[in-house]
Each structure stands twice: as structure tokens, then as C-alpha cells.
Amino acid sequence: MPGKxxxxxxxxxxxxxxxxxxxxxxxxHYLRSVLRLAAGAELALFNGRDGEWQGRIDxxxxxxxxxxxxxxIRPQAAEPDLWLVFxxxxxxxxxxxxxxxxxxxxxxxxxxxxxxTIVERVNxxxxxxxxxxxxxQTERLVVPRVHPPETLPALIARWPAGRRLVVCDxxxxxxxxxxxxxxxxxxxxxxxxxLIGPEGGFTDSELDGLANLPFVNPVSLGPRVLRxxxxxxxxxxxxxxLAGDWRETRGGGRQGL
Amino acid sequence: MPGKxxxxxxxxxxxxxxxxxxxxxxxxHYLRSVLRLAAGAELALFNGRDGEWQGRIDxxxxxxxxxxxxxxIRPQAAEPDLWLVFxxxxxxxxxxxxxxxxxxxxxxxxxxxxxxTIVERVNxxxxxxxxxxxxxQTERLVVPRVHPPETLPALIARWPAGRRLVVCDxxxxxxxxxxxxxxxxxxxxxxxxxLIGPEGGFTDSELDGLANLPFVNPVSLGPRVLRxxxxxxxxxxxxxxLAGDWRETRGGGRQGL
Numbered sequence: 001m002p003g004k005x006x007x008x009x010x011x012x013x014x015x016x017x018x019x020x021x022x023x024x025x026x027x028x029h030y031l032r033s034v035l036r037l038a039a040g041a042e043l044a045l046f047n048g049r050d051g052e053w054q055g056r057i058d059x060x061x062x063x064x065x066x067x068x069x070x071x072x073i074r075p076q077a078a079e080p081d082l083w084l085v086f087x088x089x090x091x092x093x094x095x096x097x098x099x100x101x102x103x104x105x106x107x108x109x110x111x112x113x114x115x116x117t118i119v120e121r122v123n124x125x126x127x128x129x130x131x132x133x134x135x136x137q138t139e140r141l142v143v144p145r146v147h148p149p150e151t152l153p154a155l156i157a158r159w160p161a162g163r164r165l166v167v168c169d170x171x172x173x174x175x176x177x178x179x180x181x182x183x184x185x186x187x188x189x190x191x192x193x194x195l196i197g198p199e200g201g202f203t204d205s206e207l208d209g210l211a212n213l214p215f216v217n218p219v220s221l222g223p224r225v226l227r228x229x230x231x232x233x234x235x236x237x238x239x240x241x242l243a244g245d246w247r248e249t250r251g252g253g254r255q256g257l
Numbered sequence: 258m259p260g261k262x263x264x265x266x267x268x269x270x271x272x273x274x275x276x277x278x279x280x281x282x283x284x285x286h287y288l289r290s291v292l293r294l295a296a297g298a299e300l301a302l303f304n305g306r307d308g309e310w311q312g313r314i315d316x317x318x319x320x321x322x323x324x325x326x327x328x329x330i331r332p333q334a335a336e337p338d339l340w341l342v343f344x345x346x347x348x349x350x351x352x353x354x355x356x357x358x359x360x361x362x363x364x365x366x367x368x369x370x371x372x373x374t375i376v377e378r379v380n381x382x383x384x385x386x387x388x389x390x391x392x393x394q395t396e397r398l399v400v401p402r403v404h405p406p407e408t409l410p411a412l413i414a415r416w417p418a419g420r421r422l423v424v425c426d427x428x429x430x431x432x433x434x435x436x437x438x439x440x441x442x443x444x445x446x447x448x449x450x451x452l453i454g455p456e457g458g459f460t461d462s463e464l465d466g467l468a469n470l471p472f473v474n475p476v477s478l479g480p481r482v483l484r485x486x487x488x489x490x491x492x493x494x495x496x497x498x499l500a501g502d503w504r505e506t507r508g509g510g511r512q513g514l
Contacts (some may be wrong), residue, residue: 077480096353103487105479138482174507178498222362222503223334225395230360234489234494241435242493244478248433 005054007035007043008136010143015050021067024226028065031057038094044073046135048142051076079142080244081191083167084153084236085110087198088119089228097229098127099257102144104236105244111149116200122149149170152206156213163191164217166239168231170201174218177238181219184243192239196232262311263394264292264300267400272307277315278324285322285399288314301330303392305399308333336399338448341493342367342412342422344455345376346485354486355384359391359401361493362501365494367450368406373457379406409452409463416472420448423496424467424475425488427458431475438476441500449496453489 012022023031031037039057045067046052052068067159084106086096108133111122127176128146135143145257161164164184166177184192195210221231242247270278280288288294296314302324303309311327341363345351355366366388368379385403392400416422421441423434441449452467459467467473478488497503 100487100490103481103483104491105481138484140481161278176498176503178504181498220503222497224360224362224502226399227395230357230471230490233357234361234498235492237491237494238498240479241433241438241491242499244479246433246477247435248480 005042005044006138007031007037008052008133008139009043009045011045011047011144013045013047015045015053015069017069017071019069021045021055021069025063025064028060028063030064032060032062043067045069049076052141055180074141076141079105079107080188080240081107081161081163081190082236082239082244083110083191083193084232085112085152085193085195086232086256087112087114087117087196087228088122089150089199090119091229093229094119094122094127095130097232098130098146098208101132101231101236102131102140103138103167104233105140105240106144107142109146110155111147112152112155112195113149114152114198114201117198118200119198124148154215156210159213159215160191162217163193164188165193165195165210165213166235167195167207167210167216167218168197168213168221168235169218170197170221170225170231171204171207171238172220172223174220177219177221177235178242180217181239181242185237186247187245188239188243192243194232194235194239196228196235199228251256262299262301264288264294265309266300266302266395267389267393268302268304270304272304272310272326273304274310274326274328278302278312278326279322279489280322282320285317285320288322289317289319300324302326303398306333309398317419323393331398333398336362337366337445337497338364338420339445339493339496339501340365340367340420340448340450341489342369342409342452343455343489344369344371344374344457344485345379345406347376350484350486351376351379351384351386354489355387356391356404357486357490358493359388359397360395360502361490362397362497363401363493364399366403367412368404369409369412370406371409371455372463373459374455376455377443381405413467413470416470417448420450421445422450422452422467422470422473423480423492424452424464424473425454425473425492426464426468427454427478427482427488428464429477429480430460431477433477434478434492435499437474438496438499441496443500443504445496445500449500451489451492451496453492456485471511
């Protein structure tokens with residue numbers, strides 16, 4: 001396999017050998033004015049479907065850039081289908097949450113309004129841009145989709161068959177998350193989701209209603225209080241470690257240490 | 258047990274019924290000028306040793322405040338002895354890392370310089386203040402101690418007998434973290450530590466040297482690249498879930514859902 005270029009960009013276009021891809025104006029500006037790249041410079045492109053490809057700038061100007069695709073660098077690999085469903089938190093924390101959830105391998109991000117949700121406005125475009133940037137910088141080949149906000153009951157009403165919903169219950173009497181995650185099966189078969197409440201927590205009636213749903217597993221995250229964003233990242237990491245694709249090594253040439 | 262006051266403050270003093278405690282000038286300013294509390298107001302105090310206590314302001318002025326202790330709110334509970342050993346990262350990320358590590362229940366924070374560590378200055382006082390604030394806001398009764406930075410070899414040279422060191426090896430061929438964490442034993446008996454490298458990663462010789470130490474367990478954190486701070490939080494959450502005190506429920510009156 002050819003070496004990896006330092007710059008990786010997400011594009012929506014199809015990627016295949018011999019194709020030429022036009023970048024968005026913002027990306028062209030970034031390459032030309034921030035990185036100061038010129039025609040002939042190499043970079044990598046990915047689209048979340050076709051793996052990662054070598055590309056070479058074959059034309060660049062103010063607000064436009066054309067990339068000629070070369071060889072494939074990495075094939076697209078299957079990833080666990082793990083959603084994060086979360087009540088929006090304040091700006092710095094929600095940006096961090098989207099970045100970290102992207103690194104931890106979530107497939108979709110669903111902001112939901114709960115009874116005690118205080119943050120009402122969600123800038124879906126900004127969150128989607130955060131997810132793109134996190135994927136670009138951490139070599140992920142998938143960019144999780146950020147959905148528009150809706151109420152928790154609306155999302156529950158159209159919940160997909162077969163997908164488990166792991167609800168972080170801050171009241172402390174649900175089973176430990178490791179116990180539940182260990183029973184979810186290989187690479188989260190059928191899909192799974194983590195649900196995190198707002199800073200003020202869920203109401204008792206929300207939690208009791210959720211617990212009665214056949215696809216819900218309430219879980220506890222230990223004896224200490226966690227902020228909403230911390231709980232989200234902890235739950236995602238534990239699900240990946242116990243039921244997702246962290247159970248296998250990355251499979252380099254060497255084995256063991 | 259009496260109800261919990263909304264304001265919790267960490268103090269270094271011994272706490273017991275009938276004692277009177279003088280606050281630091283910064284805390285007195287916070288109570289008087291930010292929260293606008295006056296004599297008679299109730300708050301909670303903890304010191305990391307004696308549990309949490311009700312207190313009542315019995316005198317407050319510019320830069321001073323005296324608190325009369327009332328009843329005990331919560332006893333001090335034993336916590337897992339889990340260190341985070343980390344190469345310092347940039348300012349916003351290191352603040353976030355200390356906050357989150359405190360919520361996740363670490364007992365000590367050890368900044369270390371590795372071969373590729375770029376950030377040289379560490380403001381130990383600011384990090385300690387972050388840890389205090391995170392403990393105050395999330396009802397934790399322990400404030401992790403932030404140690405002065407040292408080189409990784411210096412810390413390894415005085416490594417305590419019996420403490421496991423879980424090294425996050427980004428090369429991808431170490432055993433999965435869940436496999437290793439599952440074998441560490443109940444509430445991290447004997448103590449454990451997570452070691453996270455700098456943004457540029459460990460060198461091969463650092464990782465090979467660490468792997469030869471009898472107290473080291475190299476682990477893999479899945480197939481995707483994680484930023485250093487993400488790797489730290491993921492590893493801490495997984496260790497707490499599988500070998501720490503997240504394996505038990507908090508034990509409220511109700512059981513199960």
C-alpha cells in the first residue's frame with residue numbers, strides 16, 4: 001500500500017481510480033491559503049463509503065480545487081452500528097462531545113429534547129462540521145451523521161426494530177453497565193444506542209417509561225456523579241470495549257508484545 | 258440524613274461535629290461576592306478524608322469566612338486506587354482531561370515527559386484547582402492529587418510494588434483492553450494506573466521497554482485512532498467498569514427497574 005498523505009479530507013463524491021473530484025470552496029481555501037498547497041501536492045480523500053484514496057491536486061484557485069484520484073490507500077471496513085442519543089448541553093461541551101463520540105466510533109448522533117432539557121437551540125451544521133473534522137484528523141473512514149433535534153418521545157415512537165437502547169440511569173439502581181454490555185453480543189449485532197439525559201437528569205417518569213420499553217436496557221455508571229458529556233463518552237467506550245470492535249486487535253504484522 | 262446543601266466546598270482542614278473551619282480568601286470571596294451568601298447560609302464541606310459535613314456560615318467579610326460544622330451528610334467511602342499517568346497536552350485539552358479524570362474517579366494524576374512530549378510547561382496549581390472544582394461540582398468526596406511533572410523514566414524508576422500499569426499502545430497489536438481489565442481483580446486490588454502517551458505517540462523503544470517491565474500490561478483501544486485525551490478517558494472508564502467500583506450499583510432503596 002502507498003504511504004499515507006498527511007492531509008485527509010472528507011468529500012461527498014464517489015471515489016474510484018481515475019476519477020476527478022472538485023472540492024467545496026471552504027476546503028479549497030484551506031488547502032490554498034492555510035496549508036499553502038499547489039498543483040501536484042498529494043492528499044487523501046474519503047467519503048464514508050468507498051474507503052480512502054490518494055489524490056493529487058491537478059488545479060487550484062480562489063475557491064476551487066480539482067483532485068485527480070490515484071490508488072486506494074485503505075478499503076472501507078464495516079464498523080459497529082452505535083448511535084449516541086443525547087440531550088444537548090452547552091456549546092463548548094457539545095462540541096467536545098461530538099468530537100469525542102466521533103473518535104469513539106458512533107455511527108449517528110441524535111440530539112433529543114427531554115423534560116428537563118435547557119439548551120433548546122442546536123446548530124446541526126456546526127456539529128456536523130465538528131464530526132467531519134474529527135474524522136479527518138483521526139483517520140476514521142466514517143463520518144457520523146448528525147440528525148436534527150427532536151423530542152425524545154418522537155424518536156422513541158419511530159425506534160428501529162432490533163436496536164438496543166442503553167439508558168444511563170443516574171439514580172444508581174440499574175445493573176452495572178459492564179454486565180449489560182457483556183450481553184449485547186458481537187460488534188453490537190442489530191445495532192445499539194446510548195441515551196444520555198440533560199444536566200438536570202431525566203425525570204423519574206421518563207426513566208420509568210423508558211425501562212418499560214422492550215428494547216431498553218437501563219444501566220448504572222458507578223457510584224459517583226458524572227456530567228452528561230462524561231457519562232456519554234464513558235458509556236460509548238465501555239460498549240465498544242465489551243460489545244463492539246475494540247475486542248479485536250488492529251491486526252498489524254506483529255502479534256503481542 | 259439531612260438534605261444536601263447546593264454549595265459544596267473542598268477544605269484541607271479536619272472535619273468533625275462542633276468544629277469551626279476558616280475558608281481560604283478565594284472561597285470566602287466566592288461565597289460573599291459571587292453567590293451573595295451571608296451569615297446563616299448553609300453549605301457542605303469535604304476534605305477527602307472525613308466525609309461530607311453540613312456547615313453554616315457564622316461569620317463572613319472581605320476575604321474571610323468562618324463555617325460552623327453541623328451534622329455529617331455522607332461518610333467517606335473507600336474508592337479504587339487508580340492513577341492517570343499522562344504526557345501533557347495543550348491547555349484546553351489538559352483542563353478537560355483533569356476534569357473528566359476526576360469525575361471518573363482517579364486517585365492521583367501524574368504528568369510525565371516522554372520522548373515525543375511537546376508541551377513542556379505544566380501549571381500544577383491550575384490543574385489541581387480544576388480537580389478541586391470537578392470534585393466540588395460532581396459530589397465526589399475525594400480530590401485527586403496532581404503531582405509535579407517528571408520524566409517517564411523517573412516515575413518508572415520509583416514505581417510502587419504491586420501497582421499494575423496499563424499502557425495504551427497505539428500500534429494496535431497489544432491485547433484488547435477489556436481482556437486485560439477483566440483480569441485485574443476486584444476494585445483494582447493493589448492499585449493500578451493508566452499511561453497515555455503524547456499526541457505524537459510513544460516511540461517504539463519506549464513501548465518495547467515498558468512491555469518488558471513486570472508490572473506493565475500493554476493494551477489496545479480498538480481499530481480507530483484516538484486523541485490522547487480520548488484514549489485516557491476511555492481507558493479509565495473501562496477499568497472502572499470492569500475492575501473498579503462501577504461493577505456494583507450505588508445501592509439506593511429500590512432495586513432494579
